[in-house]
Amino acid sequence: MTTLLINKKKYTIDVDPEMPLLWAIRDTIGLTGTKFGCGIGACGACKVLVDNVAAYSCLTPVSTVVGKNITTIEGTTENLQLLQKSWEEFNVPQCGYCQPGQLITATSLLNSNKNPSDNDIDDAMSGNICRCGTYQRIKSAIKHTVE
Numbered sequence: 001m002t003t004l005l006i007n008k009k010k011y012t013i014d015v016d017p018e019m020p021l022l023w024a025i026r027d028t029i030g031l032t033g034t035k036f037g038c039g040i041g042a043c044g045a046c047k048v049l050v051d052n053v054a055a056y057s058c059l060t061p062v063s064t065v066v067g068k069n070i071t072t073i074e075g076t077t078e079n080l081q082l083l084q085k086s087w088e089e090f091n092v093p094q095c096g097y098c099q100p101g102q103l104i105t106a107t108s109l110l111n112s113n114k115n116p117s118d119n120d121i122d123d124a125m126s127g128n129i130c131r132c133g134t135y136q137r138i139k140s141a142i143k144h145t146v147e
């Protein structure tokens, strides 16, 4: 058995320790806000926070995050909630599929940098792909959050 701490709640699950965290979160635990996009660390849809830093859950074996603080889009950390408000205000999502990963990456950025420059935002968000092209609104929403 493996115990994971997700959004401040403990989940004890019976999974292969090498299973990607994404499957444990979505299929075993049932938190489906985190999305599957590519499965190879190329799109960012699956990102979650591990000890406040964004990580690709599709590439993260469950065994490597035991004892760590995992936050998904269902979490309620301060920066995540502030960003969600800005996302609403700026009408960021189009289809919405990539947005949980975008929000998690933006949260990770604000967790480590309270006043990111345009370049910092571009660098931080570069691993998150949006097929609808919401990049400009994402950037505006992040900037608004730190104003």
Ligand code: FES
Pocket (backbone or CB within 6 Å): 035, 036, 037, 038, 039, 040, 041, 042, 043, 044, 045, 046, 047, 056, 057, 058, 059
């Ligand atoms: Fe993990 Fe695309 S599903 S990066």
